Amino acid sequence: MIFKMQGLGEKGQVYDDTERKTKIKFKDVAGLDEEKEELIEIVDFLKSPSRYTEMGARIPKGVLLVGPPGTGKTYYAEEIAKAMNAEFKIVQFHAGYSYEEFIEGIVPDVSNGGFKYQSGAFLDFCIEASGIASDKLCLFVIDEINRANITAVFGEVMNLMEQKGIRTLKTPKQNIDFCIPPNVVIIGTMNTADKSLAKL
Numbered sequence: 001m002i003f004k005m006q007g008l009g010e011k012g013q014v015y016d017d018t019e020r021k022t023k024i025k026f027k028d029v030a031g032l033d034e035e036k037e038e039l040i041e042i043v044d045f046l047k048s049p050s051r052y053t054e055m056g057a058r059i060p061k062g063v064l065l066v067g068p069p070g071t072g073k074t075y076y077a078e079e080i081a082k083a084m085n086a087e088f089k090i091v092q093f094h095a096g097y098s099y100e101e102f103i104e105g106i107v108p109d110v111s112n113g114g115f116k117y118q119s120g121a122f123l124d125f126c127i128e129a130s131g132i133a134s135d136k137l138c139l140f141v142i143d144e145i146n147r148a149n150i151t152a153v154f155g156e157v158m159n160l161m162e163q164k165g166i167r168t169l170k171t172p173k174q175n176i177d178f179c180i181p182p183n184v185v186i187i188g189t190m191n192t193a194d195k196s197l198a199k200l
Contacts, residue, residue, distance in 0.1 A: 062186035073189035077141045087138040093148035130181045145188035
């Protein structure tokens with residue numbers, strides 16, 4: 001599910017921390033009616049999925065917010081999580097972001113010397129989400145999702161994201177049973193449309 005964020009002018013509008021702390025709701029935003037309506041639908045779909053699944057719809061594995069800098073993509077992702085009282089975690093991708101940080105890797109053991117295995121941000125999030133009630137939504141937000149090498153960062157987890165039921169695999173280093181629980185939804189943000197992300 002791809003959602004385009006429209007700018008206010010060529011560069012969009014940048015919000016400072018004071019503005020971000022206001023209690024502005026979707027209904028308070030003037031203009032951009034179509035975009036606002038789509039965002040409200042996303043929130044409603046994720047908040048009350050049974051209403052849609054009864055009609056044959058499937059809960060998306062992810063939502064992609066696309067738009068110029070300063071159009072509020074990350075801000076809206078945070079507000080969606082708050083609106084649904086969802087479990088929420090945000091990471092920001094960059095050119096050096098790796099599988100080791102996202103799923104699992106070997107890191108220096110500062111306490112005991114040497115090295116140790118360590119779970120990454122997404123693996124930890126999914127393990128925590130699997131211990132939460134299945135009707136409690138968990139949103140994992142990836143800011144600047146197109147800045148990293150997606151296939152290298154996600155690795156074999158790409159298979160778990162396909163819409164073919166819940167799949168499980170064992171992580172290669174720690175041999176942990178790993179699946180993406182049905183209550184986990186990924187929200188990605190990016191500045192420009194990137195065809196390479198169609199696989200997600």
